[in-house]
Amino acid sequence: MKILPLHPDDTECTHAVRPSGKPRGPNAGCADRRNYAVVCSACGPVGEPHGLHVLAQPEQTKHRASHKAALTPASHCPHLPAGTIKVLAASSLRGPMLTTVFDQFAYRTTYITAQLTTLGIPLTAPAPPPADLNLADSWASSYDVPLDRTSLAWCTAVRMLADHHHTGIDRQVVAADALLRELGARGLAQLHSDLHRGVPIDYRFTRCPYCSGIGEDPTQPTCGELGCPPWHEFDGHEHLCPVCHGDDHQPQWFAEQHMAELEELLADAIEENEERVSLPYRIRRLLRRRTVRT
Template identity: 75%
Template sequence: MPTTVFDQFTRRTADVTAQLTTLGIPLTTLGIPLTAPAPPPADLNPADPWASSYPVPVDRSTLAWCTAVTMLADHHHTGIDRQVLAADALLRELGVCGLAQLHSDLHAGAPVDFRFTRCPYCSGIGEDPAQPTCGEVGCASCLEYVGHYHVCPVCCGEDFQPEWFAEERVTELEELLADAIEEREERASLRYRIRARLCRRTVRT
């Protein structure tokens, strides 16, 4: 059992790497090496917007790739071997920041508020888990407030603190609900007045 949040990242990478290694031994026809080969260079066709322009090999032992393939496999309820190429494409085309787009896509395209939803890459600590911590490097504490380079590239440093933001969120939701009720009552009142006026006209005629 991991003792710290950073231990979780090491375990996540080790678990995925072990699964890939296991899959690559018996499935000789599948063959999943830990480094994805670079795709063949695409014909430069400016008329084809889908032509890939990123012939970069992908390291399948990085935390970002392991996070992407885990998110995809969990969402689609499949083994990671079914999501290897999708994770390759994501990291090749969008890099680590593509994890935020992937997270949003898996939420049906809705924007993800990382104050309430734990960041899949940094698990809510707000720092880039692939970089050394400020304590290890010895960064000045004042750098914490000036866009420090250790900030997580996926959630951009948003703290996962639902208990801190919950009261504010509940207040906002109550205001939205009150506005919706008031608007519904106004519409109902308008419908009643229109119906009453139409009934009066019908009676007169």
């Protein structure tokens, strides 16, 4: 089961494009990447095309689950009580069904905020400490800049830390505060690299933890908030993600492209090596072979 990118005329697109769907090169020969369609090898096209790749993923997951359910009916598990399979299937779902990528961002912040409220952790980093600082308050802060712990960047940071260290988010609150105060949302890229032992992350092959691969700033800031030049207000320019900087997450396409480039480099190296072999060296090697045979 695949998610195929489509041109405006509903033909498959195999060209390299920017996060906006526009061709990367002027001579790419691509009309534009407009929609994404879920295509099943057994059933053909599934549902209607979607405007974004991430919007087609729920349809792909739902259709794949329907095939699994057809292959594994409840009668195959006679040792389980009636209705248990439905309960197990429902308990395996991670959160509600997300129809759009922005629902995913809202669910992420809502989930973390609910945990903070349950644990009794303030949703805003405390202001400057008073003169009679209570040292028993483990959430007290000496920073004079308030920090919103319900922002998407902070929720992403604390979730990345908790998942990597296999701890609750209450153990990573201070680390997330320090990261966001020092570097802001762009610090998520540094954190992502640090969690993988300092290896640089190529977001063409790894999904961005902040924007989930759409390439644009998920908070949808305005030009006034970012301080863009006035002439950019009406030209429809994109506000790229501060973490992945708009890298297009298409690992399969880029892997095929890299393999083709490596094959070309290998062929050029072999050809260049053959050209470097001088004529006298080839004559001596040929005469040596004839002498040995004689």
